[in-house]
Amino acid sequence: xxxxxxxxxxxxxxxxxxxxxxxxxxxxxxxxxxxxxxxxxxxxxxxxxxxxxxxxxxxxxxxxxxxxxxxxxxxxxxxxxxxxxxxxxxxxxxxxxxxxxxxxxxxxxxxxxxxxxxxxxxxxxxxxxxxxxxxxxxxxxxxxxxxxxxxxxxxxxxxxxxxxxxxxxxxxxxxxxxxxxxxxxxxxxxxxxxxxxxxxxxxxxxxxxxxxxxxxxxxxxxxxxxxxxxxxxxxxxxxxxxxxxxxxxxxxxxxxxxxxxxxxxxxxxxxxxxxx
Amino acid sequence: xxxxxxxxxxxxxxxxxxxxxxxxxxxxxxxxxxxxxxxxxxxxxxxxxxxxxxxxxxxxxxxxxxxxxxxxxxxxxxxxxxxxxxxxxxxxxxxxxxxxxxxxxxxxxxxxxxxxxxxxxxxxxxxxxxxxxxxxxxxxxxxxxxxxxxxxxxxxxxxxxxxxxxxxxxxxxxxxxxxxxxxxxxxxxxxxxxxxxxxxxxxxxxxxxxxxxxxxxxxxxxxxxxxxxxxxxxxxxxxxxxxxxxxxxxxxxxxxxxxxxxxxxxxxxxxxxxxxxxxxxxxxxxxxxxxxxxxxxxxxxxxxxxxxxxxxxxxxxxxxxxxxxxxxxxxxxxxxxxxxxxxxxxxxxxxxxxxxxxxxxxxxxxxxxxxxxxxxxxxxxxxxxxxxxxxxxxxxxxxxxxxxxxxxxxxxxxxx
Numbered sequence: 098x099x100x101x102x103x104x105x106x107x108x109x110x111x112x113x114x115x116x117x118x119x120x121x122x123x124x125x126x127x128x129x130x131x132x133x134x135x136x137x138x139x140x141x142x143x144x145x146x147x148x149x150x151x152x153x154x155x156x157x158x159x160x161x162x163x164x165x166x167x168x169x170x171x172x173x174x175x176x177x178x179x180x181x182x183x184x185x186x187x188x189x190x191x192x193x194x195x196x197x198x199x200x201x202x203x204x205x206x207x208x209x210x211x212x213x214x215x216x217x218x219x220x221x222x223x224x225x226x227x228x229x230x231x232x233x234x235x236x237x238x239x240x241x242x243x244x245x246x247x248x249x250x251x252x253x254x255x256x257x258x259x260x261x262x263x264x265x266x267x268x269x270x271x272x273x274x275x276x277x278x279x280x281x282x283x284x285x286x287x288x289x290x291x292x293x294x295x296x297x298x299x300x301x302x303x304x305x306x307x308x309x310x311x312x313x314x315x316x317x318x319x320x321x322x323x324x325x326x327x328x329x330x331x332x333x334x335x336x337x338x339x340x341x342x343x344x345x346x347x348x349x350x351x352x353x354x355x356x357x358x359x360x361x362x363x364x365x366x367x368x369x370x371x372x373x
Numbered sequence: 374x375x376x377x378x379x380x381x382x383x384x385x386x387x388x389x390x391x392x393x394x395x396x397x398x399x400x401x402x403x404x405x406x407x408x409x410x411x412x413x414x415x416x417x418x419x420x421x422x423x424x425x426x427x428x429x430x431x432x433x434x435x436x437x438x439x440x441x442x443x444x445x446x447x448x449x450x451x452x453x454x455x456x457x458x459x460x461x462x463x464x465x466x467x468x469x470x471x472x473x474x475x476x477x478x479x480x481x482x483x484x485x486x487x488x489x490x491x492x493x494x495x496x497x498x499x500x501x502x503x504x505x506x507x508x509x510x511x512x513x514x515x516x517x518x519x520x521x522x523x524x525x526x527x528x529x530x531x532x533x534x535x536x537x538x539x540x541x542x543x544x545x546x547x548x549x550x551x552x553x554x555x556x557x558x559x560x561x562x563x564x565x566x567x568x569x570x571x572x573x574x575x576x577x578x579x580x581x582x583x584x585x586x587x588x589x590x591x592x593x594x595x596x597x598x599x600x601x602x603x604x605x606x607x608x609x610x611x612x613x614x615x616x617x618x619x620x621x622x623x624x625x626x627x628x629x630x631x632x633x634x635x636x637x638x639x640x641x642x643x644x645x646x647x648x649x650x651x652x653x654x655x656x657x658x659x660x661x662x663x664x665x666x667x668x669x670x671x672x673x674x675x676x677x678x679x680x681x682x683x684x685x686x687x688x689x690x691x692x693x694x695x696x697x698x699x700x701x702x703x704x705x706x707x708x709x710x711x712x713x714x715x716x717x718x719x720x721x722x723x724x725x726x727x728x729x730x731x732x733x734x735x736x737x738x739x740x741x742x743x744x745x746x747x748x749x750x751x752x753x754x755x756x757x758x759x760x761x762x763x764x765x766x767x768x769x770x771x772x773x774x775x776x777x778x779x780x781x782x783x784x785x786x787x788x789x
Binding site: 159161181182185191193196197198199200201202206209210211212213216217218219221222223225226229238239240241242243247261 | 385386387389391392589592593595596597598650651652653655656658659661662663665666667668669670671672673730731783
């Protein structure tokens with residue numbers, strides 16, 4: 098197993114570090130001795146098969162689950178994240194896979210949910226102006242911010258969810274499968290967005306199944322397998338095969354076998370073409 | 374060419390070319406039709422229903438729409454209307470409170486015992502009754518949050534227990550009469566707004582509607598957002614002035630408007646403000662729409678549930694005090710019978726969705742007018758409560774059917 102050295106600047110500007118984090122549900126150890134580092138201006142992709150513990154890790158970081166043991170260090174201070182509010186206060190924003198939007202509320206209400214301006218007499222004009230600013234920064238294509246979120250498309254909803262996480266000026270943003278439900282153009286937009294987040298100096302943790310997306314934007318790839326760390330790669334120094342091997346735990350796995358089969362088939366098809 | 378010049382003049386929130394122009398006076402009707410087609414009916418069904426009910430009852434009995442009867446109808450609406458206002462809040466977070474009748478009965482019993490039997494100061498007795506309601510709501514909230522018992526069951530238990538408590542504390546006395554000269558009874562039976570003051574209030578109401586609308590539009594224009602044209606706000610305000618002015622003039626032909634009804638309307642307006650213009654209100658709608666999303670947005674969901682249960686029980690207690698004042702008595706039958714059902718039915722008929730996250734404070738006002746109209750009209754026809762129950766039941770079923778159908782329509786129009 099290859100464990101590449103972390104990027105040199107990560108040591109100095111390390112934002113968030115997890116050391117030996119454990120979490121189990123009953124007899125099932127969902128996370129075992131997980132280590133993770135995120136630096137400012139770094140995109141870390143977390144990959145792994147279904148059940149590898151990616152979602153549990155996200156939930157630990159966003160305050161949905163408390164870890165059983167282990168330390169979380171944020172900006173060199175040991176912290177605990179007992180609930181989602183604590184995570185937001187620290188500066189860790191999470192965009193969940195199910196986006197967690199209120200369908201009955203409009204875009205502005207959803208963006209400012211839980212942090213409305215002027216709680217006793219809502220400042221709707223300021224919130225709407227800010228919403229437009231934010232959405233235009235993300236070059237979102239949303240016709241009106243005063244329509245219920247239910248009437249938006251999947252990509253628009255994703256944009257709203259990401260825009261919402263940016264409102265609190267977070268330092269670390271966690272994206273859980275941000276491109277899973279998106280079309281080609283919208284995926285590209287979200288990836289651009291991720292790069293913009295990096296340029297703004299945020300630490301980005303991106304969970305993804307899509308190798309192409311991971312290689313397109315991530316600086317590092319952290320592989321989880323059955324709740325354990327199974328590799329930490331610098332993108333550019335690693336081939337997709339190596340990542341897949343780390344994900345599945347073997348060089349001989351379903352993916353390589355399938356690739357081999359396809360190669361074989363296309364080779365024989367080529368032969369058929371040349372023969373006729 | 375044309376689009377680019379168009380864009381330059383449009384405010385920053387209307388620049389998407391997919392948006393159709395719904396600005397100004399000419400945009401009112403198409404905008405309204407868009408909403409209705411999308412299943413966002415608002416107050417339309419209940420207003421239409423009220424018009425039909427009034428027409429039918431007026432045909433059946435010439436006295437129904439008389440000033441005297443309408444004055445009475447409004448006075449009768451206030452107590453249960455206040456309770457329905459609490460139910461609107463609970464329904465907005467997709468929960469239910471079945472114990473409002475018992476809580477209102479218990480509150481009137483507390484008032485009677487403290488004020489009449491023990492000779493307390495009347496306002497102290499009122500305060501105690503209101504606080505007992507708030508305490509009950511707090512208790513519901515704790516049980517709901519800590520143990521996750523469905524609100525249906527908690528409040529069903531509350532219905533039985535607090536009814537029992539009411540019967541227990543009134544045991545031996547049965548009925549406590551409130552003295553007629555007490556300010557509460559005067560307030561609920563005899564206090565009417567003087568004619569001149571009622572017109573002043575109408576002008577003040579429409580004037581403040583105009584000012585609020587105008588200042589909001591100015592604030593939005595300053596932020597380069599689309600805003601309602603002053604002409605639209607003026608037309609709305611004038612329409613309200615004419616409508617309210619006529620209503621008040623008509624009621625003033627008889628005794629006029631009771632202060633108790635004014636108090637109810639004031640509570641509705643206050644709740645409307647709380648629900649639409651405060652962070653708490655947004656949180657209530659968010660919890661009703663998607664509780665998990667609300668929780669992840671950092672909203673204290675437990676506090677929202679507790680505060681909503683407290684608001685509901687407190688309003689139920691206030692309703693109980695008003696009902697006792699109106700009757701000039703607190704008895705073992707206060708708050709029993711159809712109070713529970715009428716309050717819940719009023720909130721739902723008024724357009725509050727049983728599925729949560731949809732409805733306004735005005736639902737309580739409009740809904741209770743429907744219920745009270747049916748009740749008053751059938752009483753005028755010398756029909757007993759059996760008919761009242763049947764008709765109210767049918768109207769309730771129609772209202773919920775409409776809610777379910779429009780919900781489906783909203784889903785298909787992407788406005789769920």
